[in-house]
Amino acid sequence: MKLLRHGPKGQEKPALLHSDGTVRDLSPLLADIGPAQLSPAGLAALASVDPATLAVVPQGRLAVPWAGLGKFIAIGLNYADHAAEAGMAAPAEPVVFTKAASCAVGCEHPVVLPQGSVKSDWEVELGVVIGSRARCVSEADALRHVAGYCTINDLSEREYQLERGGSWDKGKGCDTFGPIGPWLVTADEVGDPQNLAMWLDVNGVRKQTGNTRTMIFTVAQIVSYLSRFMTLEPGDVITTGTPPGVGMGRKPAPEFLRAGDVITLGIEKLGDQRQTVFAWDPALIDA
Structure with a gap:
């Protein structure tokens, strides 16, 4: 479904x-x-x-596909070629950080740059939605706790993330920095989550092309790993890392988002997203 x-x-x-x-x-x-x-x-x-x-209805404004999103957990550097472009070693264990649940928006919501942002970046990622409580689960049982999957744009302010000290979280949870959807696609319809093509364009120019088969840690490994450190509850979402091609790693010079840019992205079977980027405007955050 x-x-x-x-x-x-x-x-x-x-x-x-x-x-x-x-x-x-x-x-x-x-x-x-x-x-x-x-x-x-x-x-x-x-x-x-x-x-x-069921009655056919016209599609209205798309929201996050489920209500009651709890934890918004993220995995960093989960594609070896992305770690290389970031100048970081491939991790021996998953790199875990959090995105504020308040950053989650629908897949066509305006992306509003934080005040003073000069290094906001894009990241197409596979989202994993938890359907039943997972606490210290084995890798073999982990996927039984997954309700489904979704497309996520893990937007990131790189200066806040990497140059302001402390954890990555402050560059990851800005308002509107977590577009999700258009749908939650149930696990039975997706099948193997480790063979999904993914892509992202900015202003019609391809920036990212990848496939979930090149993830360092699989969905099953990630769910099992996280469940050792926290209880995963229904409605929690995990965003699982991005393939290469982010703005921070572009050559010969980094590229970052500016007001007026249009981001389009998608994952096989999970649907596409489209966002327009705006300068700081609190009214747009709550649109």
Whole structure:
């Protein structure tokens, strides 16, 4: 299934994308798509519904595909060629940081540059959405705790991340720096998460081309690893690293986002995103 939430801010309605390309209304069946609907039982109940029996509705503004996003956990340097372009060694264990949950927005939401930003960057990444509690789970069992997958743009302010001391978090959790969607695609529909093509363009120019098969740590390894250090709960999301081609690593000189830029990106089976970049404007953050 491809699950989505759409409509005006604060009035989002649950829906699914039917195989015929139409958006089908789930609101008569449930108030929203949240952690309970991401559980194995919740997804099974949704899968039992015949989409042809649901009303066709026009797609509204796309929101984060599920409500109740808890932790927004990120893995850094998870593609060896990206680590090389960043001038860093490939890690022996996953590099873990967090993005503020408040940075999460829909896949077409404006990207608003932080005040004074001069080094904001793009990163297409595979998102992993947790559907059932995972605590100290084995690698063999890890994928059983995954509800589905999504496309994420892990936007990053590199000066804040790397030049201001402390952890990476301050450059990763800026408002609007976590576009998610357009859909949450359930794990059964995705199949193998380690063979998904991914790409990102800025102003129509290809910047990133990659495939999840070149990840250093697989989704199963990441979920198992994280579950040793924290309990993963339904609605948590993990963004799993980016292939090469980010602005920081461009040659002969780095390239960073400016107001007016248009970012388009996508992952095979998971859908595409499009964002326009704006200078600091608090009103746009809450659009």
